[in-house]
Amino acid sequence: MVVKLYGQVTAACPQRVLLCLLEKKIEFEIVHIDLDTLEQKRPEHLLRQPFGQVPAIEDGDFKLFESRAIARYYATKYSDQGTNLLGKSLEHRAIVDQWADVEVGYFNVLVHPLVMNLVIKPRLGEECDAALVEELKVKLGVVLDIYDNQLASNRFLAGDEFTMADLTHMPAMGYLMRTDINRIVKDRANMNRWWEEVTARPAWKKLMKMAGF
Amino acid sequence: MYNQNMVVKLFGQIRAGNPQRVLLCFLEKGIEFEVIHVDLNTFEQKKPEYLLRQPFGQVPAIEDGDLKLFESRAISRYYATKYADQGTDLLGKTLEQRAIVEQWMEVEANYFNVVVLPLVINIVFTPKFDIALVEELKVKLDKVLDVYENQLATNRYLAGAEFSLADLTHMPGMRYIMNEAGLGSMVTSRENVNRWWNEISARPAWKQLMEMAAY
Numbered sequence: 117m118v119v120k121l122y123g124q125v126t127a128a129c130p131q132r133v134l135l136c137l138l139e140k141k142i143e144f145e146i147v148h149i150d151l152d153t154l155e156q157k158r159p160e161h162l163l164r165q166p167f168g169q170v171p172a173i174e175d176g177d178f179k180l181f182e183s184r185a186i187a188r189y190y191a192t193k194y195s196d197q198g199t200n201l202l203g204k205s206l207e208h209r210a211i212v213d214q215w216a217d218v219e220v221g222y223f224n225v226l227v228h229p230l231v232m233n234l235v236i237k238p239r240l241g242e243e244c245d246a247a248l249v250e251e252l253k254v255k256l257g258v259v260l261d262i263y264d265n266q267l268a269s270n271r272f273l274a275g276d277e278f279t280m281a282d283l284t285h286m287p288a289m290g291y292l293m294r295t296d297i298n299r300i301v302k303d304r305a306n307m308n309r310w311w312e313e314v315t316a317r318p319a320w321k322k323l324m325k326m327a328g329f
Numbered sequence: 330m331y332n333q334n335m336v337v338k339l340f341g342q343i344r345a346g347n348p349q350r351v352l353l354c355f356l357e358k359g360i361e362f363e364v365i366h367v368d369l370n371t372f373e374q375k376k377p378e379y380l381l382r383q384p385f386g387q388v389p390a391i392e393d394g395d396l397k398l399f400e401s402r403a404i405s406r407y408y409a410t411k412y413a414d415q416g417t418d419l420l421g422k423t424l425e426q427r428a429i430v431e432q433w434m435e436v437e438a439n440y441f442n443v444v445v446l447p448l449v450i451n452i453v454f455t456p457k458f459d460i461a462l463v464e465e466l467k468v469k470l471d472k473v474l475d476v477y478e479n480q481l482a483t484n485r486y487l488a489g490a491e492f493s494l495a496d497l498t499h500m501p502g503m504r505y506i507m508n509e510a511g512l513g514s515m516v517t518s519r520e521n522v523n524r525w526w527n528e529i530s531a532r533p534a535w536k537q538l539m540e541m542a543a544y
Contacts, residue, residue: 166476167440178425182435189428206411207396213403220438221400222385262384 118143119190122161123170124151126327128231129183130171131287134326136187138319139283140198184216184284191280199319201280208275215266215273215281223263226256227288234295253297260304267306272314282314290315290329337408340365340379341388343542346449346501348389350401352541353497354408356534358416402434402498409494417534419494426489433487433495437502440476444469445502445510453509467512474515474522481521486529496529503530508544 119137121144123130130146137144149155149170157168164172165181172181180186191201203209230252233244266273273281289311293301301307314320337355339362341348348364355362367373367388375386382390383399390399398404409419421427448466451458480487488495503526506512517523529535 166479167436167473178428180428180432182432182439185428185431185435188431189424192427193424206407209410210396210398210403210407213406214398214400217400217403217438218385225443259385265384 117176118145119173119175120145120147122147122149122164122172122174124149126329127151127170128287128291129169131290131323131327132183132284133171133173133186133190135283135286135319135323136190136201136280138322139201139317140190140194142190142194142198184220187280187284199278201278201283203274203277203279212274212279212281215279216284219281219284222259223285224288226252226259227292230256230297231288231291231295234297235291249297253300256300260300260307264304264306267310272310278314278317282310286314286320290324294329335394336361336363337391337393338363338365340367340382340390340392342367342369344544345369345388346505347387347401349501349504349538349542350498351389351391351404351408353500353534353538354405354419354494356537357419357497357532358408358412360408360412360416402438405494405498417492419492419497421488421491421493430488430493430495433493434498436487437495437498440473441470441499442502444473445506448512449502449505449510452511453505467515470512470515474519477525478519478521481525486525492529492532496525500529500535 119142121130121133121137123133123146125131125134125146125148134144134146136142149161151170155161156165156170161170161172162168164174164179167181169181171183171186172179173186180189188202195202201212203212230249233249237244263273270276272278273285289301292298293311301311337360339348339351339355341351341364343349343352343364343366352362352364354360367379369388373379374383374388379390380386382392382397385399387399389401389404390397391404398407406420413420419430421430444466448463448470451463451466477487484490486492486496487499503516507516507526516526
C-alpha cells in the first residue's frame with residue numbers, strides 16, 4: 117500500500133511532495149504524467165486533478181491534489197517519523213504555516229512567471245518576455261530582502277529547525293538557482309547561507325538525483 | 330470580566346479582504362477579538378511601526394499574548410485548530426477530511442485568488458485599468474468557476490457535506506466578485522456556485538461581518 121504520486125519528477129510541484137515524502141521516509145511510487153505531451157490535460161488525469169495540473173496522489177482509497185495540501189497531510193500523519201516538518205507546538209506550527217503561506221503569496225507569484233519565461237518558454241521554443249522578467253526581478257529583490265532579514269536572525273525561515281516553510285520553497289528555488297539570475301540569491305549573505313544548508317540535506321540530494329539534475 | 334490583554338488583537342481594516350478572512354474565522358468559532366485599525370488609505374501598513382508586525386507591509390497581523398502571526402490563511406488555520414471544539418468545526422473530523430479542506434484552501438490561493446486579486450485591483454482600485462488584462466483574467470476565472478460548478482454539483486460545500494475553512498477562505502474574494510467588481514453574473518449563471526454562494530452568505534457569522542463592515 118504505497119502512495120502513488122502522479123506527476124513528473126522534474127516538475128516543481130511534484131518535487132514539493134516528493135521532498136516531503138523523502139524527508140519523512142515514506143515509501144512512494146511515481147506514476148509518470150508526461151507534461152511535454154500535455155498528458156495532464158487529458159480526461160484520465162482531469163479525473164484526478166480537475167485543473168489539469170500535477171501532482172495528484174492516490175493512497176488506497178484516499179485521493180488528493182495540491183502539493184502543499186498533500187505535503188501538510190503527510191507531515192501531519194507521519195509526524196513521529198523522519199524529519200519533524202511542522203514544529204513542536206501549535207504556535208510553532210502556525211509560524212511554519214505563516215512562512216509556507218509567504219511562499220505562495222510573495223515568492224511563487226514572482227518566481228513562477230520568472231521560471232516560465234527563463235526556462236520553460238525557451239524550452240518550448242516560445243519567446244521570453246524580457247520586460248516582464250526585469251519587472252519581476254525588481255519585485256523579487258524586494259521580497260528576498262525580507263527573507264534575508266528573517267534569515268539574519270533565524271537559521272531557518274520558521275526558527276531553529278528545518279521545516280515545511282523551508283521545504284516548500286526548495287523546488288522553485290532550485291529552478292531559479294539554475295538560471296543566470298541566481299545572483300539575486302547568491303548576493304544576499306543569509307539567503308545564500310540558508311540555501312547552501314538546505315540543499316546539503318540528504319533528502320534534497322536524493323531528489324535531485326531522481327530528477328537527473 | 331475577561332482580561333483585555335487576553336483578547337486576540339487583529340491589526341487591519343474591516344473592509345479589506347484578508348483581514349475579513351480572519352474575522353470570519355473568529356466569528357464562526359465564537360472567538361473574542363479586538364480590531365486595531367490600520368488605515369490602508371493613508372498607507373499605514375507601509376510605515377515602520379507596522380512593518381515590524383508584517384514585514385511585507387500587508388494586513389492582517391495578529392497579536393495574541395506573546396504570539397505574533399501574519400498571513401490570514403495561516404492565522405485562520407491556527408485558530409480553527411486551537412479552538413477545534415468551539416463554534417463551527419472548520420477543519421473536518423479526520424486527518425483525511427482536513428486534507429480535503431486544505432486541498433480546496435490551496436485551490437483558493439493558487440487558482441481563485443490568483444485571478445480574483447488582480448481583477449479586483451484593476452476593476453475596483455485602478456482608475457484606468459488594463460482592459461485586455463481584465464478580459465484575459467475573466468476568461469481564466471470562467472475556467473476556474475467551471476471546475477467549482479462541477480465540484481458543487483455533487484458536494485454541498487467545496488470539501489464535502491459540511492461548511493469548512495475551504496468555503497470560508499473564498500468569501501471575502503467572492504464578495505468583491507458579487508459587488509464592486511461587477512462580476513456577479515459569473516456566479517448567478519452557474520447553478521451550483523450560485524446555490525453555494527447564497528447558502529454560505531446566509532450564515533450568521535457572515536452577516537455579522539457584513540454588519541461590522543457597514544458597506
